[in-house]
Amino acid sequence: MNIGLLISELEDQEVKKICIGASQAARDKKAILCIMPGKYLIPENEKENPYEYQHSAIFDYATDFAFDVLIIDIDRIGRNAPILKKESFLKKFGDIPMLTLTEQEGFDSVNCVETDHDQHEQLGYEAICDAIYYVQNKKLPAPENVKSFNFVEKEASDALCVISKVSYALLHRKYPSEKSYDIFADILLKEGIKGCSVLLYDKKIRNSVKYWWEKPETICCKTRLVNGILTEFEPNERVTETNKIIESISRGKPGIYIAGPLFVGEYQLGLFITEFTANMLTDYYFESLLSVVTGVSRISYLEKELKKTNEELYEVQEELARDDSVLDHIGDQDYLTGGLNRRGFFGKAYDLLKDNFKPGKYAIVAYIHMESLKRINDMYGHEEGDRAVKKVADILESVFEDCIYGRIRGNEFAVLEITDEEGKAESFKQEMSTQNAKLLSDSSRYINHLQYSICEFGYDEDLSLREMLKETDENLQRIKQMQ
Known part of the structure; x- marks a missing residue:
């Protein structure tokens, strides 16, 4: 079972607890879960960060990731958004079976949690159980029994150490032929992550508030870890269809993943997906990983542009010499x-x-x-x-x-x-x-x-x-x- 969980942001403590419960349920039910934090339909800090809306581009992938069912935290994603905007957002997922975490008129929602004991963790767990049953039986099940959770949150220093290792290795050294992406995957592997992928478009794609982007059907895989093994690509094997991205990492085996968009200003660059570990629940850890990958991809892109410009200059010089x-x-x-x-x-x-x-x-x-x-x-x-x-x-x-x-x-x-x-x-x-x-x-x-x-x-x-x-x-x- 391939499940998508659309949330606002992991810096929200309630959302964090929902993800803890959902992760435990996915493991218990042997499902594939992809957590997609896309922030808000109406950006929270638009003046301070005019490109805050870019995060929600990750939601557009939910229609193409071959999910069997979607779980959407519409109340938080749609915070400050009018009801019609929320409805429009939910309707764009078309025929994909879908449950909302809270009641939304016209849409099916997960069972209410009737306990104060780890309430949000229970809600996350209930959502996964309900989603699986909903797909198999076209209706909601009886509520699950109250579960116990023994999740131990990691120290922030552990997450900071990983960010430091990744940043130093990638931003202070020069690697040939985009080798930096494989170096990135290798560092994550040493930190216990056995599945991840960096995917980039050949050209950056404009995505603005007025001119919403058109997501291509394919994307180029720069690096991929599967079951702890770095994929060795043949020259023509890097292009991946978007509906096969999750399958290309999970290979159909149960696992918990998190996905986020890579962007610079008004332009979408690509996508980063990795296993969901305890470090991901450290505030801004996942965003920091996204920023590092974005920085490396931007350097790579600028180097290509510089090479192209040099070639054009040589061409003009040759033309001038020939034409006199x-x-x-x-x-x-x-x-x-x-x-x-x-x-x-x-x-x-x-x-x-x-x-x-x-x-x-x-x-x-x-x-x-x-x-x-x-x-x-x-x-x-x-x-x-x-x-x-x-x-x-x-x-x-x-x-x-x-x-x-x-x-x-x-x-x-x-x-x-x-x-x-x-x-x-x-x-x-x-x-x-x-x-x-x-x-x-x-x-x-x-x-x-x-x-x-x-x-x-x-x-x-x-x-x-x-x-x-x-x-x-x-x-x-x-x-x-x-x-």
């Missing part, structure tokens, strides 16, 4: 196509946004990538490559006739249009698909194929050109990976 046309790059015009170059595009794009992007308007941003240009240059020479670039520029001239567009790199074009017509991006996508097919059929000697991403953004005073271009580029990278 520095003045062309200083001006606004692209020497080859006659249209805008990078400088010209961004200059006009910023002006267009400033003057025309207003309430009721929509910004359409497109990236077009000539994936075959390098092969054309290598096989047929740069003159033929230049002819291929001009052909693409002619296509973009016809498709995006009234838009601002320019060649921002040797093989990349960007487009911007401000319109009051919602959904216009779809017509651009259809026309680009038609022109791309025509381009393929017209090229007899070689394949001249375009990869493109066209995104539409509603007006938002906080939305910048940089953010729109970045999101469009990230969407293009996802399209490339799926092809």
